[in-house]
Amino acid sequence: METKQYSLNNPFKETKAPETQTGIYDDALKLGKELIEKPILGGGEDRIRVQHSKNRMTVWERIKVLTDEEPNITYQNWGPNLDGASIVTGILNIKGRDVAVYGHDFTLRAGSMDATNGSKLARLIQMAGTHGIPLIGMNDSAGAYVPAGVGGLDGYSEAFTALRKISGVVPSVMLMFGFNAGGGAYLPRQGSFMIQSDGTFFGLTGPGVVKSVLGEDISAEDLGGPKVHGQSGVVDLVTNDELGSLRTAIRLLSYLPDNNHSFAPFYPTSDPVDRFIYEEDILFRKTFNSPTGMNTPFDITLYLQQICDHGEFFELQPQRARNIVTAFGRIGGHVVGFLANNSAVSSGQIDIGASRKGTRFVRFCNLYNIPMVFIEDTTGFLPGRDQEHNGIVLEGRKLLDSIIDLRTPRLTLIIRNAFGGAYATFNSYFTGASMVFALPTARIAVMGPAGKEYVYKDEITGVQKEFLANVKKGMSEKEATSVRDAKLFEIGQKYEKELMNPKEALSLGSVSSIILPGYTRNVLSKNLSFLMSKYKPAEMSGPQREFE
Numbered sequence: 001m002e003t004k005q006y007s008l009n010n011p012f013k014e015t016k017a018p019e020t021q022t023g024i025y026d027d028a029l030k031l032g033k034e035l036i037e038k039p040i041l042g043g044g045e046d047r048i049r050v051q052h053s054k055n056r057m058t059v060w061e062r063i064k065v066l067t068d069e070e071p072n073i074t075y076q077n078w079g080p081n082l083d084g085a086s087i088v089t090g091i092l093n094i095k096g097r098d099v100a101v102y103g104h105d106f107t108l109r110a111g112s113m114d115a116t117n118g119s120k121l122a123r124l125i126q127m128a129g130t131h132g133i134p135l136i137g138m139n140d141s142a143g144a145y146v147p148a149g150v151g152g153l154d155g156y157s158e159a160f161t162a163l164r165k166i167s168g169v170v171p172s173v174m175l176m177f178g179f180n181a182g183g184g185a186y187l188p189r190q191g192s193f194m195i196q197s198d199g200t201f202f203g204l205t206g207p208g209v210v211k212s213v214l215g216e217d218i219s220a221e222d223l224g225g226p227k228v229h230g231q232s233g234v235v236d237l238v239t240n241d242e243l244g245s246l247r248t249a250i251r252l253l254s255y256l257p258d259n260n261h262s263f264a265p266f267y268p269t270s271d272p273v274d275r276f277i278y279e280e281d282i283l284f285r286k287t288f289n290s291p292t293g294m295n296t297p298f299d300i301t302l303y304l305q306q307i308c309d310h311g312e313f314f315e316l317q318p319q320r321a322r323n324i325v326t327a328f329g330r331i332g333g334h335v336v337g338f339l340a341n342n343s344a345v346s347s348g349q350i351d352i353g354a355s356r357k358g359t360r361f362v363r364f365c366n367l368y369n370i371p372m373v374f375i376e377d378t379t380g381f382l383p384g385r386d387q388e389h390n391g392i393v394l395e396g397r398k399l400l401d402s403i404i405d406l407r408t409p410r411l412t413l414i415i416r417n418a419f420g421g422a423y424a425t426f427n428s429y430f431t432g433a434s435m436v437f438a439l440p441t442a443r444i445a446v447m448g449p450a451g452k453e454y455v456y457k458d459e460i461t462g463v464q465k466e467f468l469a470n471v472k473k474g475m476s477e478k479e480a481t482s483v484r485d486a487k488l489f490e491i492g493q494k495y496e497k498e499l500m501n502p503k504e505a506l507s508l509g510s511v512s513s514i515i516l517p518g519y520t521r522n523v524l525s526k527n528l529s530f531l532m533s534k535y536k537p538a539e540m541s542g543p544q545r546e547f548e
Contacts, residue, residue, distance in 0.1 A: 035076070042105050059106075059140070086105050086108040088103050091133075099253070100134070101136045102137050103139075104140040112143060112146075114144075115148065122158045132259035135191070138175045141184035143180070153183075160187060168260060169539070170258065171192045171257070176188065176245075177197065177200055179220070180200075181201075181206050185202040185203055195245045195252075197240065199241075201225060202229075206220065230319035230320065233317055257369060257370070257537070260539040260540070261369075261538050264370055268333050269309040269330065276518045283302060283517075284439070284517045297345075300343070301315070304329060304375075306521065308330060314327055322344075322345040323341070323348055323349060324358050325339075325340045331525050332529055335370055336370065337361060337365040337370045337372045339372060340377075341377045343417075349381065351387055365408060366407060371410060371411075371528060372411070373413065375412075376415065376418050376422075379417050379419055400431070408535065409535055410432070410434050412433050412435070413524070414502070415441060416441050417443050430510075438514055438515070440514055443500040444504070444505040460488065463487045466487075
């Protein structure tokens with residue numbers, strides 16, 4: 001009987017075809033393999049070594065950080081020399097989501113732009129808008145390719161236009177690597193968010209041009225480094241290196257929706273929303289029972305940790321206008337945008353920088369269906385000559401306009417000060433708030449402590465007259481002053497007790513209810529879940545207002 005022979009070899013595995021006479025088909029296969037490999041080789045080993053010597057990754061190495069999966073590269077070889085035209089475009093799967101990605105290949109012509117790769121980039125951007133997927137841009141470009149003449153400018157114009165067209169349709173995250181100038185700086189700032197790492201530069205022109213035109217000596221770091229752009233708000237986030245930027249982009253993306261007609265990703269949380277938060281009670285107890293009492297500043301980010309799932313939140317523009325905090329977080333799994341006054345800096349007063357920072361963030365949340373939580377603790381808008389001369393009225397109005405225009409569910413929590421125009425601006429019921437809550441420590445009034453001069457004008461005048469009369473009767477000025485100050489203190493305490501509290505706001509329906517510290521997360525989560533269950537994500541419609 002014949003014994004069957006078994007083999008462990010995979011019968012479906014590709015095997016080498018039997019050698020036959022080579023011909024046109026084999027030449028075509030060889031050409032195909034060369035064309036597929038050409039973009040990956042970039043400018044060659046020497047140029048890659050130069051890139052690494054500057055502590056910079058190649059575009060392909062950056063892509064590998066963004067995803068472990070094989071990238072779907074579009075338009076592999078586009079350009080007169082079939083060299084990929086110094087820019088790589090494709091669709092990546094990042095943590096289960098399709099994301100359009102482009103990256104300049106600095107090993108080829110220093111990542112410069114000409115007409116052909118401008119069209120290549122524009123097609124990718126348009127594809128992102130058409131299919132409703134986010135965009136990540138990895139910018140590492142010297143600008144327009146000078147030998148291409150006007151073609152380089154045409155390429156930028158086409159890319160500018162495409163990126164502007166998808167603004168408000170899909171979110172985009174722009175990463176700044178290397179040295180970028182001219183169009184290489186303008187293009188990425190059209191994106192939703194910018195991330196810049198240390199040791200990089202971008203700007204209208206480089207230090208050499210500034211020297212030749214203005215005679216001014218300045219380093220690249222001082223002209224367009226991350227410290228400069230982080231302070232001005234040109235960039236939203238600063239990181240230590242390229243790896244940090246790429247991982248920050250992935251984390252930021254987890255808070256963003258795919259497009260303007262979908263929700264940001266919902267992640268069920270294991271952090272109970274109904275637990276009592278002892279840390280919240282301790283925070284306020286230590287703050288308000290301190291010697292400075294209700295005038296004690298504290299860092300609002302400590303409070304955000306108590307509200308968010310597992311204490312995690314993602315702050316934007318942390319380098320500038322720290323008197324207001326903008327951040328993404330999750331409450332009960334839902335992504336929310338936080339706009340919070342920070343009394344640890346300038347008493348939380350709203351100045352021009354804070355207004356601009358807040359306006360941009362609110363408008364982004366409005367475009368992309370992200371609910372908002374406003375945490376209020378401010379004595380008002382910052383007065384003064386510099387603020388008035390630089391347009392606080394205009395910038396403050398823009399913040400108010402953005403809040404009025406907000407269409408997503410929005411909650412307000414007043415934790416302490418809410419005075420005057422700042423109260424009226426900061427998402428009150430009358431500017432469209434869904435719900436307004438207050439802690440028992442809330443002080444809601446037309447004016448702060450100075451308001452006693454108006455409310456108790458007659459009593460204060462009487463105390464001053466009594467002071468003069470006591471001095472005239474022979475009482476020592478020191479004793480008369482002590483008597484006067486004691487009575488003025490009593491008036492101040494009376495003002496605090498009668499008017500610097502949430503009682504009047506409750507009686508008028510300006511505040512719906514009081515929340516005791518420790519229960520805030522529970523109340524916010526309950527109301528947010530209800531509001532989100534009734535909200536349908538959609539792109540914005542209706543009239544376009546005159547101001548941004």
